[in-house]
Amino acid sequence: MTKIILPTSMEGKTVLIAGAAGFVPSTLAEHYLNLGAKVIGLDNFITGSQSNIDLLSKNKNFEFHKTNVYEALPDFKNQKIDYIMSMASPASPIDFAIIPIEIMRVNSEGTLKLLELAREKGARFLEASTSEVYGDPEIHPQTEDYVGHVNPIGPRSCYDESKRFAEAMTMSFHHKYKVDTRIVRIFNTYGPRMRPNDGRVIPNFITQAMSGADLTVYGDGTQTRSFCYSTDLVAAIHNVLMSDDVTPFNCGNPDEYTMLETAELIIKILGSKSKIKHLPLPKDDPKRRRPNIGKLQAVSDYAPLVKFEDGIRATAEYFKSL
Ligand code: NAD
Ligand code: UDP
Numbered sequence: 001m002t003k004i005i006l007p008t009s010m011e012g013k014t015v016l017i018a019g020a021a022g023f024v025p026s027t028l029a030e031h032y033l034n035l036g037a038k039v040i041g042l043d044n045f046i047t048g049s050q051s052n053i054d055l056l057s058k059n060k061n062f063e064f065h066k067t068n069v070y071e072a073l074p075d076f077k078n079q080k081i082d083y084i085m086s087m088a089s090p091a092s093p094i095d096f097a098i099i100p101i102e103i104m105r106v107n108s109e110g111t112l113k114l115l116e117l118a119r120e121k122g123a124r125f126l127e128a129s130t131s132e133v134y135g136d137p138e139i140h141p142q143t144e145d146y147v148g149h150v151n152p153i154g155p156r157s158c159y160d161e162s163k164r165f166a167e168a169m170t171m172s173f174h175h176k177y178k179v180d181t182r183i184v185r186i187f188n189t190y191g192p193r194m195r196p197n198d199g200r201v202i203p204n205f206i207t208q209a210m211s212g213a214d215l216t217v218y219g220d221g222t223q224t225r226s227f228c229y230s231t232d233l234v235a236a237i238h239n240v241l242m243s244d245d246v247t248p249f250n251c252g253n254p255d256e257y258t259m260l261e262t263a264e265l266i267i268k269i270l271g272s273k274s275k276i277k278h279l280p281l282p283k284d285d286p287k288r289r290r291p292n293i294g295k296l297q298a299v300s301d302y303a304p305l306v307k308f309e310d311g312i313r314a315t316a317e318y319f320k321s322l
């Protein structure tokens with residue numbers, strides 16, 4: 001495999017980002033705008049924020065279309081598109097019970113529409129997959145060759161299985177139509193631009209710690225996650241986009257914490273007087289999760305840079321500013 005060479009500028013390139021009003025996709029959009037690219041954002045705001053679009057719209061190279069990507073895409077007839085980033089999907093477990101059909105449709109029909117556009121335009125396509133394709137993993141840390149342990153009818157299946165479908169559809173377009181595809185498997189990521197009421201663990205713990213409320217640890221808190229700060233994730237995704245490898249790459253930060261440690265650390269970092277309370281563990285909650293990022297590191301200079309303490313402070317500052 002060849003070592004990844006990152007472009008110093010993307011002037012003259014057009015990047016289409018589906019889900020641009022969301023947390024990770026808007027951070028990615030900013031990255032490409034900073035590199036001089038034109039960015040076209042698509043979003044229907046099901047979990048995204050207008051404020052993320054307002055921020056990006058300050059740059060004259062950003063164009064936005066309010067669109068549901070599994071219904072009809074805008075007419076891009078005369079528009080050159082170099083890269084298509086398939087990032088539109090709700091990702092918080094609290095949404096899995098509320099909007100499961102929307103989640104399944106965007107990851108299946110939405111991905112299909114974006115792949116068809118990539119084929120038509122000759123664009124490179126990147127699918128934002130997830131560590132959830134490994135389910136409740138039986139190997140630790142997870143490597144890309146592990147095929148997963150997913151419950152197809154469980155409460156998380158609308159997300160896990162539709163992302164597995166999206167990966168399969170991406171590879172099928174690559175094999176059948178020679179579309180130039182990439183797949184990233186994103187592990188737990190947090191940072192500014194997340195919604196404080198998103199429901200995932202880091203925004204929950206930070207908002208609870210800031211208001212003095214009890215931090216809600218689900219179960220006994222021995223389950224683990226490995227948290228990546230958003231700008232570190234964007235750097236990893238950018239490396240994969242610029243690679244020449246169509247097979248999936250894990251993207252994340254291998255620093256692993258139990259949820260009890262996470263709660264205690266956030267209380268300490270934010271100097272909070274909050275206590276911890278335990279609530280029931282949701283069904284099928286993965287017990288351990290940590291990426292092996294050796295595959296990406298073998299072909300790039302990628303390394304996560306932001307320390308947990310600094311990332312938590314920056315996210316708390318963002319929540320305070322809202
Ligand atoms: P997010 O909810 O903030 O962003 C997703 C965006 O997609 C939202 O703005 C939402 O409105 C939009 N969207 C959803 N359905 C749509 C549709 N049908 N049409 C148009 N727009 C639609 O979530 P995020 O955490 O930023 O996740 C972004 C992507 O990264 C998702 O594909 C997610 O599955 C993936 N991912 C994220 C994480 C993480 O830890 N943040 C982990 C694994 C994978
Ligand atoms: N969790 C928790 N308290 C919360 C929210 C989540 O203890 O208020 C736990 C959850 O049970 C899981 C972990 O934190 O073990 C990560 O949950 P999250 O919803 O952020 O993402 P997941 O990795 O489960 O998709």
